[in-house]
Amino acid sequence: MKLTKSFKASRKLRAGIAMLLTAAFLTAGCGGGDGQKAVGDNKTFTYGTVAYGISNENVGTNPHDTYVGWSTLRYGIGETLFRFTESMELEPWLAKDYEQIDDYTIKINLKDNICFSNGKKVTGEEVKKCFDDLLAKHDRAPKDLKIESITADGQSITIKSKEKVPALLNYLSDPYGCIIDVDAGEKDKIVVGTGPYVATSVSDTEIDLVKNENYWGDTKPQMDKVIVKSITDGDTLTMAMQNGELDAVQGLPYASLELFMNNDKYKVSQVDTSRIYQIAFNFKNEDLKDLRVRQAISMAIDKDNFTNVLLHGQGTPAVGPFPASMPFGDKAVHAVPFDKEGAKALLKEAGYEDTDGDGYVDKNGKNLELRYLTYTSRQELPLLAEAAQADLKDVGIKLDVNATNNYKNFLKTGEYDLFSNANVNAPTGDPEYYFTTHVLKNSAYNRGFYESDKMEALEEQLRNTFGAENRTPIAIQMEQLILDDCAYFYASHLRMSFVMKPNVKGFSAHPSDYYEITPELAKE
Known part of the structure; x- marks a missing residue:
């Protein structure tokens, strides 16, 4: 088979991935703190995946840029107004409920206890700013959503469409629909979201995350630090998991996956x-x-x-x-x-x-x-x-x-x-x-x-x-x-297929391919 140099590159196993030091973080309420201050103890989750990288157009955390929203949502940085259950049914997430006023107009009411990771409250006006920015910058969203106007009133937004959009709530649950603090801007590929984790460092091959101390959900994030590593070489990914250098992996070569199936040393989640x-x-x-x-x-x-x-x-x-x-x-x-x-x-x-x-x-x-x-x-x-x-x-x-x-x-x-x-x-x-x-x-x-x-x-x-x-x-x-x-x-x-160490819990494959790093993620 005639392939380019990039595919012919040597598949020799690379050196193991070094385990990184961890930190715990000060507790802060919705109104204070920056969600990133570190103290104390050793609690890190290291994840190797083939699904992050330049070729997937998802390097970064700004959901308003091509397919970057997949990283925002997958890795617990941002959340959408609605989400999908494991049976792919819509349910409210940042939204409390909604009302379909007519074929062109929908009113969405927000939960009252949500704040961004910087402590700023999520209001209707903040969501409007986010969607206005999305529509101005994204390639797919305007064509999907067909929004004519958005108005904000307290903890609600009203969206009026140019034409009928029966799947509007589905589209708003796309990763590009993650709600971010537009006023905070984007610095070093990092934005401020509402998710259980906060990005501290983003490169083409790695995202480092820390616990969001301001997280609004009933279940608080269990890990102090999460490291997402892009490892596209299958042999390297396999060896890193076998050597215990990773807590979990996604995207193992199929020949390698068989090494971890029916093996008491690992757990496997498939969907x-x-x-x-x-x-x-x-x-x-x-x-x-x-x-x-x-x-x-x-x-x-x-x-x-x-x-x-x-x-x-x-x-x-x-x-x-x-x-x-x-x-x-x-x-x-x-x-x-x-x-x-x-x-x-x-x-x-x-x-x-x-x-x-x-x-x-x-x-x-x-x-x-x-x-x-x-x-x-x-x-x-x-x-x-x-x-x-x-x-x-x-x-x-x-x-x-x-x-x-x-x-x-x-x-x-x-x-x-x-x-x-x-x-x-x-x-x-x-x-x-x-x-x-x-x-x-x-x-x-x-x-x-x-x-x-x-x-x-x-x-x-x-x-x-x-x-x-x-x-x-x-x-x-x-x-x-x-x-x-x-x-x-x-x-x-x-x-x-997700493969993980047996002490990992709260980490499972989802049919939407959206949700990976969640507040429930923990190591026993």
Whole structure:
């Protein structure tokens, strides 16, 4: 497989990660203290993860910057007005309750006992400032929320939308909806949130956190210090966990995960998520404009082999963008089957045959050769690239793989024909999130430049329909349209696994892929 230098880099085990000194902190009420003052005792939680890094666009703590909100929410720095239960149902968090005044207007009442980590009270006016800043700076939020105006009155805000937004509360529960103190600003990639922990140091590879002494929740943070380390090399991550240098890890290589399963020395928390490994077809490529070519590629890649062999069964072969556990998921749609002979027939029908005997099909004297772009920070993606390259070679398609964490530069210059990434497609439990971000003409992450008037019309219908039972049939139509057009190839849904020492409690995988460091996190 032809890979970039970044993926060819040596996988020799690196030196163990040094344990860091810890500190306890002075107690302060909602009205005082800076939430960061240290005293005393040794109580640190060290966490190694593959999910933090530049390639994931989540370095920092400011939720108003690209996907940084995932770090804000995951690592206990910020919180949203509403959150999701383990069954993906909405429940109030910073909000006390809400009232749907009409199809365009909603009033949200805030809890009265919440303060930022700097001691400043969270009021309706502070939330309004936060959302105003979000709408001014974020790429996805304005398109999702479609807010016309926000007014504040004491401990409440009233949001008026430009059009109907049935999934508004779901969108406000996205990580970009974390409430931060805008007046405090951002210093060294650090913002002031309401969560149980406060960031003290942020780099491209590590976030250091301390207990928020001003935390408003009934359960106070149990750890004095939390260290989140970005460790993208699987062998290093595995060895660090085995050597006891980490208290918990997320993102172990699947071959390594088996070392920790059914082992009394460790605890494992697993959950099926809506994260999927997908491939977008670039419709600007002349070869890929032919539906038969896209179908042939989709029929040639063996999802079962990828999931069961390369992922060691830690996932489920996908049909569409959503797992079967959701009412609008895989059970409701169908895709082209795995059929390499059928793929060859489609290519021949489209005019591609191996006329020179080099093993690759050609047309008008040119081989069908495609540039495949992906990144290495998620271990599954290079494995999918390897599988796709081998499978497509079997049907005569040459795939040049570029697996690099500098992939954004290639996206900007358009130097790719297929782009593979990992994405959480229904983190808010509502399907519209995926459609608005990936398949509409103006979607921020429509990497294939897919356009469909029918899709735009269905989205218009979806955004004006309230009630899950009414939205589901529309979502299914939209998924099926993606599959019929072969705009994306969906490989596998992910099963998330957290491995931890047996003395760790209050640390578990969540189906939304949002909540990791919580007040309940503790070491016995």
